[in-house]
Structure formats: structure tokens, C-alpha cells
Amino acid sequence: MTLSLVFAQVVTARALQMVANRPPKMKFRGAALALQSVRDGEVVISGPSETGKTIAALALVDRLARENPKLRGAIVRKMRVDMDATVLDIFKRHIQRPDVTVFGGSKPEWYEYPNGSILYVGGMDRPGRVLSGSLDLVYVNQAEELSLPDWETFTTRVTGRAGALQPGLMLGDCNPGPPTHWLKARPQIAMLESRHEDNPALYDDDGQIMEQGRRTMTVLDALTGVRKERLRFGRWVSAEGAVYAFDPALHLIDEMPLGWQNWRKVRAVDFGYTNPFVCQWWAIDPDGRMYLYREIYVSGRLVEDHAEQIKSLSMGEQIEYTVADHDAEDRATLERHGVTTLKAKKEIGVGIQAVEKRLAKAGDGRPRLFILRGATVEIDPALRDRHLPTSTLEEEDVYSWPKGADGKSLKEIPIDANNHGMDAKRYAVRSVDAGTGDDWGAVSGLGHVEEFKSKWQ
Numbered sequence: 001m002t003l004s005l006v007f008a009q010v011v012t013a014r015a016l017q018m019v020a021n022r023p024p025k026m027k028f029r030g031a032a033l034a035l036q037s038v039r040d041g042e043v044v045i046s047g048p049s050e051t052g053k054t055i056a057a058l059a060l061v062d063r064l065a066r067e068n069p070k071l072r073g074a075i076v077r078k079m080r081v082d083m084d085a086t087v088l089d090i091f092k093r094h095i096q097r098p099d100v101t102v103f104g105g106s107k108p109e110w111y112e113y114p115n116g117s118i119l120y121v122g123g124m125d126r127p128g129r130v131l132s133g134s135l136d137l138v139y140v141n142q143a144e145e146l147s148l149p150d151w152e153t154f155t156t157r158v159t160g161r162a163g164a165l166q167p168g169l170m171l172g173d174c175n176p177g178p179p180t181h182w183l184k185a186r187p188q189i190a191m192l193e194s195r196h197e198d199n200p201a202l203y204d205d206d207g208q209i210m211e212q213g214r215r216t217m218t219v220l221d222a223l224t225g226v227r228k229e230r231l232r233f234g235r236w237v238s239a240e241g242a243v244y245a246f247d248p249a250l251h252l253i254d255e256m257p258l259g260w261q262n263w264r265k266v267r268a269v270d271f272g273y274t275n276p277f278v279c280q281w282w283a284i285d286p287d288g289r290m291y292l293y294r295e296i297y298v299s300g301r302l303v304e305d306h307a308e309q310i311k312s313l314s315m316g317e318q319i320e321y322t323v324a325d326h327d328a329e330d331r332a333t334l335e336r337h338g339v340t341t342l343k344a345k346k347e348i349g350v351g352i353q354a355v356e357k358r359l360a361k362a363g364d365g366r367p368r369l370f371i372l373r374g375a376t377v378e379i380d381p382a383l384r385d386r387h388l389p390t391s392t393l394e395e396e397d398v399y400s401w402p403k404g405a406d407g408k409s410l411k412e413i414p415i416d417a418n419n420h421g422m423d424a425k426r427y428a429v430r431s432v433d434a435g436t437g438d439d440w441g442a443v444s445g446l447g448h449v450e451e452f453k454s455k456w457q
């Protein structure tokens with residue numbers, strides 16, 4: 001090879017690398033554009049689904065990492081497991097240039113830039129290196145999932161002490177929640193409101209909706225109730241006529257109490273194929289409180305495949321019984337694959353009352369039903385893409401009563417939507433209450449499973 005050819009190759013390689021390393025030219029409008037010039041304080045971009053909030057936040061984080069050598073930043077979310085398919089996937093597809101080194105492989109732990117800047121990745125549950133020192137910048141994806149103390153964990157670290165960015169930036173994106181949410185009440189937070197028209201993949205520069213925009217809006221228009229208000233219109237509203245007074249501060253826990261492995265355990269199943277199939281695992285403490293510690297919440301999968309997963313997830317655990325919806329064929333399929341079920345008590349009114357009773361605070365000031373955050377073993381991408389609930393938890397504040405002609409809630413039968421985990425939960429509660437004498441007085445204690453079964457069927 002001649003010297004000039006080698007030279008030409010080196011020059012070409014350099015040129016290619018320079019092109020590759022150039023910051024991506026992205027187009028921003030509205031709140032996403034305004035966000036790009038933010039440099040300090042607490043700033044949150046809020047809005048309905050798919051307005052480009054996450055891309056805009058990541059683009060700013062990437063730009064600041066490039067502009068400020070040795071910057072220490074963090075990309076965080078409530079649960080680390082929720083990050084790979086969402087915010088980190090967007091980072092990889094839209095923002096990350098080839099000059100950025102990823103540590104941790106397919107589950108990134110941090111990103112390193114040629115100028116020495118580092119972006120750590122972590123969840124409140126698995127902070128990794130995120131909380132190991134001072135930070136110049138934190139970006140919280142889906143900030144509405146955090147509690148105020150979670151948020152303040154970061155504001156105490158983003159003080160400018162890290163030195164690359166003065167005085168430091170606390171950034172978040174969020175979908176709207178209830179109007180009482182701390183994000184709305186915190187005076188330090190500047191809230192930017194983003195809209196679908198801001199997203200250049202949905203609307204062109206003249207504000208005309210494009211093909212992708214039509215598809216997205218069709219999906220969002222199909223939503224109902226409070227989910228539609230929040231994810232289609234971006235409004236901070238509570239569910240009108242919510243069936244349950246589920247309060248995350250009271251009923252949602254981040255960890256199971258000590259010793260739960262030795263508690264009684266039962267399962268509850270609600271069948272579905274187009275709708276999600278739900279299998280819940282409940283642990284019951286010695287005082288009868290119920291904890292949803294695991295669930296399958298997946299659409300488009302065959303019952304026999306669910307059976308295999310149920311068995312493997314239950315390995316090493318003693319499950320007293322499984323209650324299920326009555327579909328004869330589906331129950332037979334589960335049975336054939338080794339998951340025997342009892343027919344659930346299905347009356348809606350009685351079941352809802354039983355659940356309400358458990359959600360209310362008992363004499364000791366605590367409710368008798370809890371959900372463990374992150375209990376869902378996998379998030380179904382098909383449900384997520386349709387912006388439908390992906391877990392029992394996400395059904396809690398959208399499961400609601402229909403409205404009568406006078407606009408008041410008709411408290412007889414809830415709207416038949418967002419109720420798959422709600423149904424399974426009702427089955428579980430009725431079955432557990434049966435053993436306490438609250439419900440099926442004659443059955444004493446679920447130790448007598450045989451007696452229980454004979455009463456049941």
C-alpha cells in the first residue's frame with residue numbers, strides 16, 4: 001500500500017469520525033425548545049404521551065455533558081428495570097453518538113464522554129453509582145413516580161459542588177398525575193408544558209399532522225377516563241368516580257416486610273388474551289394483611305405458556321391455592337399444565353366492598369392491603385405502546401364508576417375497562433376473607449384447604 005493511500009485512509013477515517021461525533025441536529029419546538037436553554041434550577045417538562053419530552057431532556061443532558069468537561073450527571077427513574085426499554089432505548093436510538101462509551105453492556109451503568117464527562121444510570125431501588133458523590137446534573141425520567149423525599153435525595157446532591165456546572169441542574173420529565181401531586185405544589189419547580197404539536201415526528205413545521213401523528217393520536221383517542229385526560233390531553237386530574245381510594249402513600253410499598261417469605265401465599269388469576277392475562281401472588285401476614293408481591297400482567301400469550309411461567313416463578317414457594325375466573329377451557333388448560341385452580345367468588349358488589357374494607361385504615365392506622373412496587377415481572381410492550389395500564393397498580397386510579405345522566409357516578413357496576421388486575425385482586429381478597437370468618441363464616445382457617453375447597457366449588 002502506498003503512503004498516500006494510507007494517508008488518504010487516515011484522513012477519511014478522521015473525517016468520518018468527526019461527522020459521527022458531531023452532536024445530532026435535532027429539531028425542537030415549544031416546551032422542548034425552551035428546555036434546551038435551561039442551565040440551572042429545578043425544571044420539569046410535563047405533558048401527554050409522545051410529545052417528545054424524554055428526547056428533549058436527553059438532548060439537553062447530552063449537550064451539557066459535551067459542553068462541560070468532567071461533568072458528573074445522572075439519568076434516573078424510580079425503578080431501574082423500567083429504564084432499559086424506555087429512556088435508555090431512546091438515548092441509544094436518538095442521542096448517543098459513537099464517541100460515547102457505554103459501561104455495563106445491554107444494561108448500562110454509565111456513559112463516558114471523550115471529555116471526561118460521565119452520566120450514571122440508576123433507579124431509586126438500585127442507585128448504583130448515582131448516589132456516590134456530588135452531581136452537576138440529574139435527569140429524572142417519569143418524575144411523577146418519585147416521592148418528594150426521592151426528589152430531594154437528588155436536590156441535596158446537585159449543589160454545584162461537583163464543579164462542572166454551576167450551580168447545578170435538576171431536570172425531570174413527567175406525565176400528569178392527580179392535581180394534588182407534589183410536583184405541582186413544589187414552588188422551586190419551573191414546569192414547562194409540552195404538546196403533541198411540539199413533536200416533529202407527529203406534526204410538520206406548518207402544524208399539519210403527519211402520518212405518524214395520526215397513528216399516535218388514534219391510539220391516544222381510544223383511551224378512556226382519567227388516563228385519556230392525562231395521556232391524551234396532558235391534564236393534571238384525578239379520576240372522577242374512582243372505585244377505590246388507593247393511596248400510593250399508604251398502599252404502595254417499596255420493599256416487602258421482613259419475614260414475608262414464610263407467610264401464607266395464594267394466587268389469583270384473571271384470564272385474557274387480547275386483554276392482559278393476570279396472575280397475582282399474594283402473601284398474607286400473621287395479622288391477615290395482604291401483600292401483592294408478584295404478578296404476571298401480559299397480553300397475547302397462550303394459557304399453557306402462562307402455566308409454565310407461573311410454575312417457574314413459584315418455585316420454592318408453597319402456594320395454598322389459586323383462585324381463578326370461571327372460563328372452563330382456560331381453567332382446564334392451567335390444570336393440564338399443573339396449575340390447579342378454584343373458582344373465584346365473582347359477585348362484583350360484595351367483592352368491591354371487601355376490597356374497600358381492606359384499603360381503609362384499620363384500628364392500628366394501617367390498611368390491610370398493599371402492593372409492592374415493581375411486583376410486575378415484565379412490562380408488556382404491546383400494552384405500553386397502546387398506553388394501557390401495564391400492571392394492577394396502574395389500574396388502581398383509573399378503574400371507575402360510569403356517570404349517570406345527571407353527571408353523578410352510578411355506583412353499581414364499574415366501567416368494564418382497566419379491570420383485569422382489579423378482578424384478580426377481588427378474587428384474592430374474597431378467598432382470603434373466606435378464611436377469616438368475615439365472609440364465609442362456616443369456613444374456619446385456610447389451613448383446612450380441603451374443607452374450604454368443598455365449600456367453594
Ligand SMILES: Nc1ncnc2c1ncn2[C@@H]1O[C@H](COP(=O)(O)OP(=O)(O)O)[C@@H](O)[C@H]1O
Pocket residue numbers: 026027028048049050051052053054055056090173199200201
Ligand atoms: N425532537 C424530536 N426529533 C425527532 N423525533 C422526535 C422528537 N421528539 C419526539 N420524537 C419522536 O417521538 C417519539 C416520542 O418521543 P418521547 O420523547 O419518547 O415522548 P414523551 O417522552 O413525551 O412521551 C420518539 O420516539 C421519537 O420518535
Ligand SMILES: [Mg+2]
Pocket residue numbers: 053054055173
Ligand atoms: Mg417519555
